[in-house]
Amino acid sequence: MAILVTGGAGYIGSHTCVELLNAGYDIVVVDNLSNSSAESLLRVTELTGKEFEFYPISLNNRPDMEGIFRNHKIEAVIHLAGLKAVGESVSVPLRYYHNNISGSIVLFEIMQEFAVKKIVFSSSATVYGTTEQVPITENTPLGATNAYGRTKLMIEEIMRDLHVSDPTWSIALLRYFNPIGAHESGRLGEDPNGIPNNLMPYITQVAVGGLKELQVYGNDYATTDGTGVRDYIHVVDLAQGHLKALEKVMETTGVEAYNLGTGQGYSVLEMVRTFERVTGRSVPYKITSRRAGDIGVCYSDPTKAERELGWIALKGIDEMCLDSWRWQTGNPRGYLVENEMLANI
Template sequence: MILVTGAAGYIGSHTCVSLVQAGYDIVAIDNFANSKPESLRRVAELTGKSFPVHAVDMLDAEALDQVFGAYDVRAVIHFAGLKAVGESVAQPLRYYRNNLGSTLNLLESMERHDVKKIVFSSSATVYGAANEMPLKEDMAVAPVNPYGQTKAMIEQMLRDVASAVDGFGAALLRYFNPVGAHPSGRIGEDPQGVPNNLVPYVAQVAVGKRPEVVVFGDDYPTPDGTGIRDYIHVMDLADGHVRALDWVLDHAGTEAFNLGTGRGSSVLEVIRAFERASGRTIPYRVGPRRPGDAPVSYADPSKAERVLGWKATQDLDAMCRDTWRWQSQNPNGYDPA
């Protein structure tokens, strides 16, 4: 059994589909703070396979340990955590308590039940305000907000456990900017409230839920003046987790892997791609820069290709087409209209 924490979330739910399709048996846990049980019901519908789902808050060590006691867990894929950068700056203690406390409970349960393999959902935010591009795994880890700090601290926790525990293996997956949705349109990103990320915001403008996109700055030193990011299709990302799991089951120690495409797209390029995908005009206006936003950020994903045999295959147009299919079929996300 593979235990998937935060399984009902955006990346977790898509990875559950890929895991089941790859032949893995899974058990899913989530506290549904920022997600809906409906996403996992649809995962079962898409894969044609049912799997156990437990509503567990990982800060409840006893409840978490009961899950380990009930199943023969071979490995863990750890998605669970709070993930909004701005919110983490406003509520740092909440982020440290939740993200670090839940992971400590997880690692202690793993130790008690002799589970030595984990794939961790890290983030490119661990690189902080690095100016050198592309970002490589051996660059300094220097996050600039509490969310990124929790990811960096958990990476260090896993390195320390791997040094202390014989046979312990951890893959640290540093994602860039996940977008898109399952091609069926049945599962996708369902942000609560105002989306923090560009693509779901653009999608809500396209579907008529929001009046316009605000472009934060058009005076960056980039070809069109807007910020450039490395967007990756969520199904490519899900496949990366399956490859990382395959790898970690046969390896000890810790390795970090960038999961990105290796090329960046500007804000205006994303808006134009979404216009092509939706056949609609996306109104936007230019606002001031956001403090802390880097002009350019993109991955060097060559290590993941070399070690895991993984490479992103889907382009920005595919990401926008699949996002639009999900958004137009589910204008209210997983909530019924």
């Protein structure tokens, strides 16, 4: 029996694979490598000493996906595959709807066909939209404001309808807040294409000299220093949250949403100062105008996950910054060098 991990070569996926293997699970990984690297999976094996099957295919490839279910005894699915850049989703919404929603529907149909009805879904706090209510609970009204967030919300609704049609489905919807950090070894981390969309890889690339300065979008919010406040969570804590959710869906039926965050908010400038303090590196920054759709303060209430999954975030902001820096300094070009070597073999 194995756990199918879709999007397992990505940032969160690769860390989740490490935690699954270390916990004794057998895994099968699917990832089309459109925004990830096969090198990350080689490093998963390096870190765990365990081999696993990897299929570099799209979820929309129904024949190959059906072949995976025929060739492996799949017990449950952790579904992380999907395009994830908010800004890009606004520019090319049809690509996001086709990839994220159509691919998920193919996956769910095949799961039904093979009577695999246990799934942990990688959702997002973007499903809450621009709410000013904090802390955000799972009962906060939903209302995504961009194509990426809407795909996550639509997939959540599809899965709820699946459970209505067949109550034997067991589904956990994990609403991530802001994952940062890296594996403590420095061998796995976030490797964005081009200029980073997220704060921490932007900070680390400025600190390592890859980018001139950090762009800080707005300093006139009603916060302690005027910059936006977010709930940052260490990616390893997030990965362990998937294990706890997997244990839950293996034991019960139903569909439940869970916030995965720390419940603590930090401003952009607080993150910059913390990073500078723990690494000794300077991070030049420039204040620019607000981005459309951004809100001042957003952080989670994660007590439901603690109560029902037995999960809490254990790593603090210092660890998040140090582990991010260890990854960046050890891999200044991300997985790129290794990819070039593989291409020449």
